[in-house]
Amino acid sequence: MRRVYNFSAGPAVLPEEVLQEAADEMLDYRGSGMSVMEMSHRGEIFDGIIKEAEQDLRDLMHIPDNYKVLFLQGGASQQFAMIPMNLMKNKVADYIVTGQWAKKAYQEAQKYGKANKIASSEDKTFSYIPDCSDLPVSEDADYVYICENNTIYGTKFKELPNTKGKTLVADVSSCFLSEPVDVTKYGIIYGGVQKNIGPAGMVIVIIREDLITEDVLPGTPTMLTYKTHADNNSLYNTPNSYCIYICGKVFKWLKKMGGLEAMKERNEKKAAILYDFLDNSRLFHGTVEKKDRSLMNVPFVTGNKELDAKFVKEAKAAGLENLKGHRSVGGMRASIYNAMPLEGVEALVAFMKKFEEENL
Numbered sequence: 001m002r003r004v005y006n007f008s009a010g011p012a013v014l015p016e017e018v019l020q021e022a023a024d025e026m027l028d029y030r031g032s033g034m035s036v037m038e039m040s041h042r043g044e045i046f047d048g049i050i051k052e053a054e055q056d057l058r059d060l061m062h063i064p065d066n067y068k069v070l071f072l073q074g075g076a077s078q079q080f081a082m083i084p085m086n087l088m089k090n091k092v093a094d095y096i097v098t099g100q101w102a103k104k105a106y107q108e109a110q111k112y113g114k115a116n117k118i119a120s121s122e123d124k125t126f127s128y129i130p131d132c133s134d135l136p137v138s139e140d141a142d143y144v145y146i147c148e149n150n151t152i153y154g155t156k157f158k159e160l161p162n163t164k165g166k167t168l169v170a171d172v173s174s175c176f177l178s179e180p181v182d183v184t185k186y187g188i189i190y191g192g193v194q195k196n197i198g199p200a201g202m203v204i205v206i207i208r209e210d211l212i213t214e215d216v217l218p219g220t221p222t223m224l225t226y227k228t229h230a231d232n233n234s235l236y237n238t239p240n241s242y243c244i245y246i247c248g249k250v251f252k253w254l255k256k257m258g259g260l261e262a263m264k265e266r267n268e269k270k271a272a273i274l275y276d277f278l279d280n281s282r283l284f285h286g287t288v289e290k291k292d293r294s295l296m297n298v299p300f301v302t303g304n305k306e307l308d309a310k311f312v313k314e315a316k317a318a319g320l321e322n323l324k325g326h327r328s329v330g331g332m333r334a335s336i337y338n339a340m341p342l343e344g345v346e347a348l349v350a351f352m353k354k355f356e357e358e359n360l
């Protein structure tokens, strides 16, 4: 068996011990005689798995009792529609556009009401987070929307926007559980799990209870109504049960690692190794404003497309995979999520140093 250091933006690296445990339990989950993917989602065993997963997530994020945790299908992208369908009572929402994912959410919301772009960093190819301390928030806005960590561009909100009392909705797909958060500052926190938490195909939505109502836009399908899933504890239909099981294991791993404070420290340490190298390199450089740098996604370039391609190819041969930047940006991107070990980042930097010496 050969495991590489996988810098993919998602689906992404998972903790090795989680994968090993799942492998050990594959054919016979704890004496049940079947795998978790073969068992009824309404049976006693799965009931225990989903309840424990939710409780562990609540413990990790200190989620208050007046928030529901939903395990839903459709990925993060489905939330781009589900949010306005459920929240746009006044048919007005404000969007801060800091990358492709925020832009897609903004464009989708336009189908359902008046979506205002109240700030954007598109003028400099999304390489920074705009000042959000005093934005022209609409008086009748149903919510203010952000993408908290921009997976493609490698920027992160270090401070939440001043929403002037309006409900904050945040896509945290690529920074989920990477550091502590104050859940009470948000109306909805949601993210696809395929980056920091588990396999693809599921989104976790943490939603304040007063936002869960029957008063949704006319024509909203039952499956796209938060209330349907909240009333049925994410078991209205057959959920992505195997994904919930793996996510549950990752939550346990995070608890064992010391929780989100410890993850933050570990992530800061990992990112610093890479950013320090980039800041001192004569060949490579980072592409975003230093103050807005993400701890999770680190884009960088040499400034020469052929050299970038050579780097990606040689890195792969050295066991450092998926370093090619997003197709819309080019260059390289190292995603260093929770499960990327420190040694992986050290190996990447050592390889970059060698490449720099050979190619300057």
Ligand code: PMP
Pocket: 010, 074, 075, 076, 077, 078, 101, 147, 149, 150, 151, 152, 171, 172, 173, 174, 192, 201
């Ligand atoms: N939001 C962000 C920040 C993302 O990075 C992604 C996926 N890369 C998405 C949304 C879309 O997620 P999904 O593919 O699960 O719909």
